[in-house]
Amino acid sequence: MPVSCSSCGEKRAALKRPKTGHSLCKECFFMAFEEEVHQTIVNASLFKSGESVAIAASGGKDSTVLAHVMKVLNERYNYGLELMLISVDEGITGYRDDSLETVKRNQQQYELPLKIVSYEELYGWTMDAIVKQVGLKNNCTFCGVFRRQALDRGALMLKVDKICTGHNADDVAETVLMNVLRGDIARLRRCTAISTASEGEGVVPRCKPLKYAYEKEIVLYAYFKKLDYFSTECIYSPNAYRGHARTFLKDLESIRPSSIIDIIHSGENLSVREGVKMPVQGTCSRCGYISSQALCKSCVLLEGLNRGLPKLGIGKHHRLHGKILSQQPLTEKEERKLKSVEF
Amino acid sequence: MCQVEEDYQPKLQRPEEHSVSRKCVKCKEELAAVLIRAGDPYCRSCFRDYFTHKFRAMLGKTRLIFPGEKVLLAISGGPSSSAMLSQVQQGLSQSAQKKLRFLPAIVHIDEGGALGLSLVERQRLVSELQVIFRASGFNFYTIPLEQVLDLPSSVVNVAPPSFDQAPDSYKAAVDVDLQGAGRDPQQGGGVPEPRLDESQTRSLQQLLGSAATLTARAELLSTLRQHLLVHTARTRGYSKLLLGESCSRLAVRLLTCVSLGRGAHLAQDTGFSDCRFGDVTLVRPMREFSAKEIAVYNHMFGVPTVIIPTLDTKMPEKASIQRLSQSFVSRLQQDFPSTVSTIYRTSEKLQTAGGGCSAQDGRCLLCVCSVDTAAGKASALQARLISEQLCCQEPAGTVQVGPTPPAGQCCSATDGECGRPAGGAGCCSSHFRAPEKKELQKLLCYSCQLILRDMSSVAHLPQYIVAEAERRKRRSLMKDEISEFLLEEEGSS
Numbered sequence: 001m002p003v004s005c006s007s008c009g010e011k012r013a014a015l016k017r018p019k020t021g022h023s024l025c026k027e028c029f030f031m032a033f034e035e036e037v038h039q040t041i042v043n044a045s046l047f048k049s050g051e052s053v054a055i056a057a058s059g060g061k062d063s064t065v066l067a068h069v070m071k072v073l074n075e076r077y078n079y080g081l082e083l084m085l086i087s088v089d090e091g092i093t094g095y096r097d098d099s100l101e102t103v104k105r106n107q108q109q110y111e112l113p114l115k116i117v118s119y120e121e122l123y124g125w126t127m128d129a130i131v132k133q134v135g136l137k138n139n140c141t142f143c144g145v146f147r148r149q150a151l152d153r154g155a156l157m158l159k160v161d162k163i164c165t166g167h168n169a170d171d172v173a174e175t176v177l178m179n180v181l182r183g184d185i186a187r188l189r190r191c192t193a194i195s196t197a198s199e200g201e202g203v204v205p206r207c208k209p210l211k212y213a214y215e216k217e218i219v220l221y222a223y224f225k226k227l228d229y230f231s232t233e234c235i236y237s238p239n240a241y242r243g244h245a246r247t248f249l250k251d252l253e254s255i256r257p258s259s260i261i262d263i264i265h266s267g268e269n270l271s272v273r274e275g276v277k278m279p280v281q282g283t284c285s286r287c288g289y290i291s292s293q294a295l296c297k298s299c300v301l302l303e304g305l306n307r308g309l310p311k312l313g314i315g316k317h318h319r320l321h322g323k324i325l326s327q328q329p330l331t332e333k334e335e336r337k338l339k340s341v342e343f
Numbered sequence: 344m345c346q347v348e349e350d351y352q353p354k355l356q357r358p359e360e361h362s363v364s365r366k367c368v369k370c371k372e373e374l375a376a377v378l379i380r381a382g383d384p385y386c387r388s389c390f391r392d393y394f395t396h397k398f399r400a401m402l403g404k405t406r407l408i409f410p411g412e413k414v415l416l417a418i419s420g421g422p423s424s425s426a427m428l429s430q431v432q433q434g435l436s437q438s439a440q441k442k443l444r445f446l447p448a449i450v451h452i453d454e455g456g457a458l459g460l461s462l463v464e465r466q467r468l469v470s471e472l473q474v475i476f477r478a479s480g481f482n483f484y485t486i487p488l489e490q491v492l493d494l495p496s497s498v499v500n501v502a503p504p505s506f507d508q509a510p511d512s513y514k515a516a517v518d519v520d521l522q523g524a525g526r527d528p529q530q531g532g533g534v535p536e537p538r539l540d541e542s543q544t545r546s547l548q549q550l551l552g553s554a555a556t557l558t559a560r561a562e563l564l565s566t567l568r569q570h571l572l573v574h575t576a577r578t579r580g581y582s583k584l585l586l587g588e589s590c591s592r593l594a595v596r597l598l599t600c601v602s603l604g605r606g607a608h609l610a611q612d613t614g615f616s617d618c619r620f621g622d623v624t625l626v627r628p629m630r631e632f633s634a635k636e637i638a639v640y641n642h643m644f645g646v647p648t649v650i651i652p653t654l655d656t657k658m659p660e661k662a663s664i665q666r667l668s669q670s671f672v673s674r675l676q677q678d679f680p681s682t683v684s685t686i687y688r689t690s691e692k693l694q695t696a697g698g699g700c701s702a703q704d705g706r707c708l709l710c711v712c713s714v715d716t717a718a719g720k721a722s723a724l725q726a727r728l729i730s731e732q733l734c735c736q737e738p739a740g741t742v743q744v745g746p747t748p749p750a751g752q753c754c755s756a757t758d759g760e761c762g763r764p765a766g767g768a769g770c771c772s773s774h775f776r777a778p779e780k781k782e783l784q785k786l787l788c789y790s791c792q793l794i795l796r797d798m799s800s801v802a803h804l805p806q807y808i809v810a811e812a813e814r815r816k817r818r819s820l821m822k823d824e825i826s827e828f829l830l831e832e833e834g835s836s
Contacts, residue, residue, distance in 0.1 A: 020734050028734075036729055040726065180597065212723065212726035251661055261723050261726065262790070262793065263601055263602055265723040270609065271607070271694050274694075276692045
């Protein structure tokens with residue numbers, strides 16, 4: 001028996017919304033989805049008129065949908081924004097080179113300027129080379145840290161005012177869960193913020209307009225709008241710790257669909273006791289990027305890679321910062337600790 | 344790898360030594376009998392000292408329980424609470440210097456009615472427990488959960504604490520206690536339990552049955568249990584309630600609370616002390632003991648336990664959020680042995696937003712924690728409300744729900760507004776009105792709203808909750824009327 005759309009009541013319902021369980025027709029779903037993103041942008045005052053905004057595009061579903069929705073809303077509501085695409089090439093064969101083709105297609109479809117930054121040109125290392133040195137367990141740390149800096153460098157080269165990323169509600173919920181499991185109280189406090197703080201040189205503020213959009217709804221949107229995206233997982237991802245948080249979240253969603261928003265609500269309302277030690281924001285003494293230690297994480301990781309000490313940067317290494325800065329050689333015991341790697 | 348600032352220990356990469364004939368790490372003489380963490384074998388007596396010392400240190404360090412204070416131990420019969428009981432028994436019988444100085448009594452809530460156990464089965468379990476309680480020599484109360492339907496509505500309100508709990512007064516109280524040694528020894532007997540009424544059991548089952556999901560049912564059950572415990576403590580003059588939750592259980596509880604949207608109340612749900620009720624403080628002294636340590640202790644020193652099934656016994660993994668979190672943490676613990684302690688340490692660093700134990704107004708009707716539904720400009724709650732509005736044809740508020748009050752009542756207005764304050768036999772006889780879901784939602788915190796959402800009907804809610812909801816509604820209507828004349832916010836009603 002055909003169900004009619006619960007919003008317009010006229011057309012036949014084509015889908016059931018994962019977020020609320022209502023049955024909607026295609027047009028009402030598009031309207032609801034876009035309207036929600038618009039409300040998020042307006043309520044959080046993410047953009048100001050006349051700003052130039054870089055959309056971090058990876059060719060995956062989140063960034064494709066983000067680019068599409070940003071373009072639609074920019075025209076519909078006259079945000080007055082100048083949009084462009086940034087993409088990062090990590091150098092993962094079989095994954096990134098394919099998705100970059102998708103980004104180039106997106107650029108033509110949406111008629112937005114595109115800039116690609118690669119790890120090779122910024123750091124001299126591709127992810128494949130890094131995995132050969134580091135192994136399969138800690139490589140996600142390298143990729144994530146390097147990508148963050150790469151995005152910022154690319155944004156500075158383009159001279160934009162803001163970056164927006166395609167993080168969706170599932171990503172934010174997974175991050176909250178992961179930080180609880182790892183005991184990272186500092187990140188737990190910050191991870192539900194919709195945009196990062198905007199002070200400091202060399203830092204471009206970034207925001208997540210899709211923060212309250214479910215991943216399943218993004219896929220539904222892309223499917224019905226026939227948007228073109230690249231849908232494989234990174235080949236190194238099965239070993240990441242985040243995978244555990246992800247399976248837990250998927251199971252939670254099957255028990256209670258509102259769990260994702262509930263977790264974000266929990267994360268937003270957390271309050272940390274006074275007197276708990278928090279990192280203080282400063283700058284890296286080598287490259288000038290923002291950092292809470294003497295050396296920023298990517299400098300430490302790079303140093304480790306270049307010296308053939310892959311574990312430098314994973315685990316506690318504050319005491320070694322001074323030594324690295326002053327170019328002193330490390331003692332043999334320290335070298336031994338940092339070198340051993342299991343595959 | 345799973346921890347943020349983790350130091351890699353080289354010794355984990357060495358081949359495992361034989362753990363069979365190792366010496367105890369503390370006294371270095373005896374043969375080790377138990378391996379607690381990766382590198383710590385203990386002999387029997389050192390383990391017992393370690394366990395006892397940890398328990399005493401938890402109580403002594405926080406200086407929460409005053410000498411001579413009446414304390415209620417909530418014993419479910421499971422391993423953690425039985426170990427707690429055994430520790431308290433030991434602690435009270437020691438030499439005067441290190442003696443625990445409070446006056447304990449035991450309470451057990453018999454939940455068999457909620458689980459559908461037969462009367463015979465329930466009586467058997469309770470009598471097994473009563474044998475253990477009698478052996479302890481303390482006063483004990485075994486109360487069936489059906490009693491929760493008869494509670495007064497004051498149980499969900501915060502009451503001011505009965506005596507001064509400042510830290511300086513702790514030392515003074517200890518000195519006084521040491522001098523005046525003579526205290527009446529406890530009789531140690533049970534209070535005769537009330538007769539079980541079939542209809543009450545049925546009402547309780549209907550209430551729990553109206554919650555459609557197991558998650559909501561489990562939360563509702565634990566809320567009712569908490570209300571009953573607090574009421575027992577209040578009416579019999581106990582100012583502290585000791586709960587026997589272990590570290591493993593609290594780690595699972597933390598993850599569950601985050602998943603249920605209780606992020607604002609994490610500190611109260613999993614912290615050492617929970618003062619949301621004002622006069623009765625909930626204390627969790629078994630917080631630092633992992634389930635493994637407790638199991639080993641119970642086994643080695645013959646602590647008697649009675650296993651009573653709960654709502655999610657023998658349920659599949661995805662039956663409820665609580666059950667899923669438990670299996671998730673256990674599975675993760677196998678691969679990453681520091682998971683439970685890391686999660687536990689996270690809970691220590693949290694606090695309740697806005698100083699939880701203060702204002703009376705703005706408390707949730709069910710869990711008595713502060714209401715966290717002030718939808719900020721850009722928040723998850725706001726996003727949710729927007730989504731719901733966008734999917735419905737007309738705003739939900741226009742639909743009229745709820746019965747009109749019967750003829751002969753003084754409230755002629757359809758929503759039952761009555762300006763007169765509630766007296767004992769006030770003009771609005773609240774038990775003729777079924778509560779509306781929407782009205783109740785306003786009085787609840789985020790996660791309790793989710794429980795209510797899962798309930799198919801609110802007609803079976805206990806009388807005290809309905810009465811309290813009515814009272815708060817009347818009071819907020821009064822406040823709206825005079826809001827322009829009020830000069831400052833009141834702290835308590």
